Amino acid sequence: MARLSDENTKLAREIIARYPKPRSAMIPLLHLAQEQDGWVTEDAMAHIGELVGATPAEVYGTASFYEMFKFHPVGKYVINICGTMSCALMGAEDLMHHAEQKLGVRMGGTTEDGMFTLERAECQAACTEAPCLQTNYRFSFRVTNESFDSLVDDLRAGRLDNEVPSHGTVARVRQSIPPDRQAGIHPPDEVRDAPEWFDGRPAL
């Protein structure tokens, strides 16, 4: 499968240029690859290695450390149900059980129609709204069996297409630094002195 498309390669170069060292762009580029294909392909990892100056083994070593990157196709919607303490105290286990029944897959499984992948997740920083879950990293709070069912139905019916992009896309807004506004990014070893504004005088 796919290396980064020309368009994404251009975007990748733009992202790389924001960092003092190219390798720092590794994780953002892996996200870009996952956004393109829905999961991270071997070709994409090899391509990213070329772009940031790392071997494919190093790219895979980094990528596989992180929960969010998938190395095989997953559902259009990945539903992560939190099972850590606060959510567990508020009934996460029952919710997971219900979700398995509703979707007909075990935790970690993907539905026949390739619509849903169900996963047990760890704390999602919404502990007061327990139990909570994320669909492609979009929250649902204080989830009940009923609200879970309607969530699944809405997703199936495409009623949430505007809120929830398909798996791979996290943020839909990208940072873009206007060249004329950029202060300037320099390789760390080429900077020898303090910033010129750091001279004991007020800057304004």
Next chain:
Amino acid sequence: MSTGTDGTGTENEVPSDPNAVSITVNGRAVTARKGEMIIAATDREGEYVPRFCYHPRMSPVGMCRQCMVEVDGPRGPMMVVSCMTPVAEGQVVRTDTEQVKRAQEGMIELLLANHPLDCPVCDKGGECPLQDQAFSHGPGESRFVEEKRHYEKPIPISDLVFLDRERCILCDRCTRFAREVAGDPLISFTQRGNNTQVMTFPDEPFSSYFSGNTVQICPVGALTAQPYRFKARPWDLEQRESTCTTCSVGCRVVVQSSRDEIVRYQGVDSDPVNWGWLCDRGRFDFQAVNSANRLEKPMVRVNGTLTETSWTAALDAVARAMRESAGSVAVLGGARGTNEDAFMWARLADAVGSTMTDAQLDDGLPASVFGLPQATIDSACASSTVVLLAPDLKEELPVLHIRLRDAAAHRGVRIIEVASHESGLTAHAWKSVLCEPGTQQDVVRSLLSDPTVRAQVGSGPVTVVAGRPNLAESASFTVAAVHEVLSAAPSARVLPVLRRGNVRGALSVGLAPRAGNDAAAILDAASHGKVGCLVLLGADPLTDVPDAGLARRAVSGARFVVAVDTFLSGSAQQADVVLPAAAFGEKEGTTTNLEGRVSNVVQKITPRGTSRADWMVAAELMRLLGQDSGVTTLAQVQQMMSSSLGSFGAAVVSPDARRNGVLASSPPAPPAPAGAGAVPRNSYDFRLVVSRRLYDGAAGTANSPSLAGLAPGASVTLHPLDAERIGASEGSTVTVSASGQGVRLPVLCSGAVPRGVALVPFNQPGDDIRSLVSRGSDVTDVRIEAK
């Protein structure tokens, strides 16, 4: 059974006062070195702290947590990892408290929790740090009753290395080595936490020239070497320390044998040379010593065919030939043997009044480079600028590559590279200029006229690493470029990088060109019937001389050819007499590395068949020729050397030759001829570069089953735009031709070669490029057609 990779390297350094730090270890006052880690100090004190991830030649990671010790801190005694905690003035360290013991036992128990404990069937069993420390520092029982981690049992991660992830304790040694030392990060930790595992990228094997080192430093049996798997158990291994002679770096090794067969080499940490590392070619070519193809009996040519015979008959035949060709005996080679071998053959040459000896085969540099101010590996790595006028060291002298890479990557040494294609060091070079063969001198001159370069060169010690980068160009270009640097930096020193194991030794003890007759001149004489008896001392001109035509004419032109060799080489097949030689590991003696370091090689097994050390053959022939030298033992040879060779002779008999070796200055050589200037490109399209790869058709590799398959094969590498221009593409076959000769080669496209240059590997399976190389011309220009 330590093979020296741990610790020994740091032992012999004594703390120099300015950076001495006083600490106490278990109540004893100890002087440590500023900046060193506690474990280095306790090691020196003989207070052993158990460890798995710590390795003195790699940066600490504090991963296994086994090396816990107690250090007094602000809030009372604290547990710290001794491998990552620097010594500090007044520091109070305890390695023997209950707390420490408890922590160490706990750590072992945790490491064993997921370890399969399949010691009885494990190659490492008996020499396994985990096993040993489980006994010495373990709790003696495991209370882990859960299901252990399971992975597919040993999987090949390269042609030479197998990985068993169930045994792995995740110490980051192999991965750190690949990243930090070899610079080939083709293995990496993958996954996370309890699922962490070492892996390669799918379909991208750990094909590093240095992969064998990971097997040696693995503290468990997770990594095993294909050539050694299930070969022997540590407790029936015998071993002796020796020196690898596969190339001229001269890495220290232990030769291990079982039942009179060599089964393994392990690197020994020699501080001035190899730091414990070996390249895979040197590590695994012991297989050739055990090869079924080895010569076992002398042979003489009886009406056209080589026929086995007795030593007496064979030596009589040789002696007769030498007597008949008085004054026209030539000796080529000697770089494969010991100093003692070469010395006795040089004496024989003297005895028969020979003026034709050369240990090189027109494939190196003039011996005069030894007349220039000499550098050592250490001094090169400690200089501020290194000028590379050499072949790709990663391919020819791998462990020197590792040392220089370390110097550039971790010690701020700046490398200036002038070459005809990118090398393993290009990525670490401060400046790298790719130029057409023959233009080196001009490139160096214009480089040195650049102010920043001149400033750099003037900023401190300069070392010129000089070798033969291209067998299709005259050595004189490199020599000229070297002198160009020397005239700009008069205090610069030269590190000659000639590849063959003992080439420097052989040249130093008397097998150097005499009266200006170098190999080329000798071969030329032979081709004109002016050589009565041509002795090939482990030399194979038909394979190794760049001008194949010249070699062919010479071997057939010589009236009588004697081959002293371990294998029936191409040239030996043409010989009139073939004498079986004892191989590495089958004879005692000394060898000399590229910096002139003399160190010993040992006999570990009995010589194959009736083969003998070369020096014995020479001594015997001298007796038959009525010129008896009187020597019958190696000791006598070395006595002769020490009395007749000055410092070199002294080195040979010095006890230090049995450890890190002794630097011996070579006899003064004639000043180098100022080399030729640039040669204008003729009408042809491409200028040819023929350079060596680590794995090629050489006997040692071809006869080592696990290495034989690794030779990349013949090919021609072109710049992508050049390939496009002639209508060729990656994988397509082209005709490379010059002066009527032509060879067919598959194309590789790479930006690693400049435009206008055609790069062809030397001595590979496939068409032989040497048929296009002619001694007559200083460079080789070729036409390439995609038909």
Next chain:
Amino acid sequence: MSAGGTNPFAPGFYEGNRPRVVTSRFGLEDSHTIERYLATGGYDGLRRALGRAASEVHEEVKSATILGRGGAGFPAGNKWGLTPAGVWPRYLVVNGDESEPGTYKDRLLMERDPHQLIEGCLIACYAAGLSQCFLYIRGEMALAQERVAKALNDAYAAGYIGRNIMGSRFSVDIVLHWGAGAYVVGEETALIESLEGNRGMPRLKPPYFPAAVGLYGKPTIVNNVETLSNLPWLMVNGSAAYTAIGTATSPGTRMVAVSGHVKRPGVYEIVNGTTTFRDLLFGEEFCGGMREGRTLKAFVPGGGSAPWFLPDQLDLPFEASQVGPAGSMLGSGAVMVMDDTTDIPRAALTLTRFYAHESCGKCTPCREGGTWLERILSRIVDGKGTDADLDQLLEVGGSICPGSFPHASSEALGIPAVPFPYRMNTICFVGPSAYVPVHSALTLFRSEFESRVTRRVRIPVTAAGGGE
């Protein structure tokens, strides 16, 4: 929902009439837009800062003693002072990886008031001479990433970031970076590894700390999102006004998330140092007590890594110097409440499973020990445990953290507190944190474990036979 009602724009957030340093805009629907921000005094703090010498700004922050909100509680101003003189460049890395169990505040601050955070970053960079800022947001926080990205783009366009900020000589870039799911990356040295494109494994090498040797080996300040969000208010109102809130040792406010079995689980900006856990859990303007008809059994005072407290500790204030000796820590401002219906071993398991799962795999005790603890615990929870397993839990814990381990005092059990902190055999706190819930639960509620396990004699399995 119940009294007050959670904030429609900031799920889980309750206002109440208390000093509001970082949450003042949470009630406004468009609080995340640059228009609203500017309309409510946005970037005034920065303007004032730029009008003064960097050293003065640094002094102002020092004298305010803003305690780090990421967990370690180290005063921000002092941390900035730890960068070695004459070594450049210096970087700022903003820690927005919020993933400590129970913690929920940084996400709100990024979603609801991204410009406040950006302004805080700029002030920090100006004061400490940091020439580039990396804003590292947790990978799973899609909305926060979108809001911050939009805010950065607007601020760049409006001249608040980049070259010659607000027409001054001050120039700095802020780069949005985001993770991909790994709790341990919140640890500052792992955060830096991750930002360098590597596996997020902590690389703590005493005595080197990020302020001295950080990103790309250069001096690097790592600060938490909430910590930095305090700066704009501080620049406008001054350190005197800041220290007037709270106590001398714990000035200002802090955000705390209370989750679990209370009437009004939620996020509250509370006054540091004076507010007690009783106020927070039972006060009407806070959580309003336990769920109907339930009583408090135990609570986690400072995020999943903190040893548990009992009702005995309710009257402790949010004051490190008092919580430490009582056997725990304030950590990341996360209180998880358990009422009498709670199955203690199971609750402990949810936390131990978390830390075992989140181990980076570097340290043997964490990688092997954490999983081992989880395995034993889940066996016990499934009713398959033996009494030997209880001691084994403590044995394994001992290999992660040597010596005595902190816990709360209990009048009922007649045990005194063992003060925080603990000693550890690991690089970072993930390993020990896997043991914390096991140790707290087993020490304070041992009977609940004993009633779960069957008595059995243990048959030891001998170790490494090894060849012979």
